[in-house]
Amino acid sequence: MGTTTYITNDPEISRHVMREGELFTKTTSDPSHPLFYMNEQTALFTCDSASPVFPLARKFVPPALSPRAVAHYAPSIQDAARGIFNVFDEMSDKDLACNVYQYMFKLAGQLVFRVMVGQDLQHFKSLNTPPSVAIRLFGEYLKLMKKTSLRPKWHGSLPFGEPARLRVVRNLLFDTVAKEMDASVTPDGGPLPVDDPMAPLRATCVADFLSRAQDGKGNGLPRDILLGNIVVLLGAGFTTTSSLLSWAIYSLVKYEGNQERLLQELIDHDANGQRGWTHDGLHAMSFMDCFVKETLRLHSPSFQTGRNAKTDVILPGGYLIPKGSIVIPCFPTIHKNPAYWDNPAQFDPDRWTVPGVAGNATRKGIYSPFASGARGCVGFNLALMQVKMVLAELVYRYRFEDASTEAVVYDPEFLVVRPLNFYASPIRRTEWPSASKTRE
C-alpha cells in the first residue's frame, strides 16, 4: 500500500533499472512487487536479489544451461518435439484446427520436462491427452497463489478454502517434482565440478547435473534450494516457451511469405524429415534466426519485470523515482517504441539482417525479451534452441493455415502474454520445393 509503480517504454531507463546495484534491485518479498504472490526465497526468479540463495543458485544454475550444455540436449529436444506429429497428423487427416496455445502448452511441457528431469510426459498419445499431473498442479498452484495474494495476510492462514488448498497443491507439486528429480540422478554418477564447462555433458538432464554439481570446496546445492530451483526452472521454462511457440506459429500464418521462406531455408540446409538437428545446425539458419528475433520483438511473452528503487533516484529524462517505488520496464512496448524502431507494428524479419543491429539493440536495451543484467533469463539458450527445433520440425512437415474467427486476445492478468483464441490447422505437406541454386 502506498507504493507507486511506474511502467516505462524507455529503453535507457529500462537498462538502468535492470542493472542490479546501488540503485535498483529485484525484491519479490515487497508486497507491491508484481511477483510477490509467488515469492519463494529458495530459488531464482522468485527470490530477492539480496537473499543468500541468489548468488548460490547463480553459481550452479547458469552452467547447467550454457550453450554447450544446451547443445548436448539437442537429440532429446528433437525427439520431444517430434512427439506432436502423432496428433498433428491426425488433425491434418481429419481436416481439423486446434487452439494453438493449448497444444503448444503441452509441447512446451514435454520439451522442458525432458531437458530438466529427463521425463517423457507423453502428452500426445491422442488428440485430447490431458496435460500431466505435474503440469496441472503448476497451473492450479499459479492460479491459487495469484488469487490468495489479493486477500489480506490473515486469509492465508485459514485452515479451509483456497488457502488450505494452496498448501495442499504446493506440497503435491513439490513432492511430484522431488520424485522426478531424484529419479533422474545417474546412480553412482559421482560429483561434477561446476566450474568445468564440459561437466554438464556428463549429465543426462539438468536435474542430474544440479544434483551432482559441486564447487571447488566440494559443496553442492542444499536439497531445498536444489528442489526450489528445479520447480522454478520447470515452471518458468514451460510457461514462457508455450507462449513463444504459439506466437511463432502465429507469425507463420499471419505474416505472409514467412512460412515459405523458412521452408526454403530448411531445404537449403538439408532438411529431409530425418535430419538430426544440432545446436550449430539450427543457429546457422539466418532467416530462422531473424524470424525468431522478430517474433520475440513483436510478440514478447514477458512483460512484468519489476525492480525496486533502493534509494531516491533521478533517471534519464529527469524523472525522480522515490525510494521504495517499483519500476516495470514493459518489453512489449519497448519493443514497439516508434522512437527506436522503424515501422514498429510491421513484422519484418529482414530488419535483423542489417549488420550490428541485434547487438546494438540489445546493448541499448531496445530489445530485451529475456530481460538483462544480473536477474536476466538463465534459460534463454534453451528457449532459443527449443523454438528453432520445433520450427525446423513442424515447418518441414506441415503447412499451417490460420483458422481464427476473431481478433486474437491475451489475458493481461497472466504472467506471460499468450494468445488465448488463436486457431490454426496443420496440413501435412506432400511436396517440397527444390534447394535454391544459390544456397548458403
Ligand code: HEM
Ligand atoms: C521464451 C522463452 C523465455 C522468455 C521470454 C523468458 C524471459 C525471462 C525474463 C524476462 C526474465 C526476467 C524476469 C524478471 O526480471 O523478473 C527471466 C528470468 C528467468 N528465466 Fe526466462 N524466459 C524464457 C525461457 C526460460 C526457460 C526455458 C527457462 C528455464 C528452463 C527460464 C528460466 C528463467 C529463470 C530461472 C529466471 C530467473 C533468473 C534470476 O532470477 O536470476 N526461462 N526469463
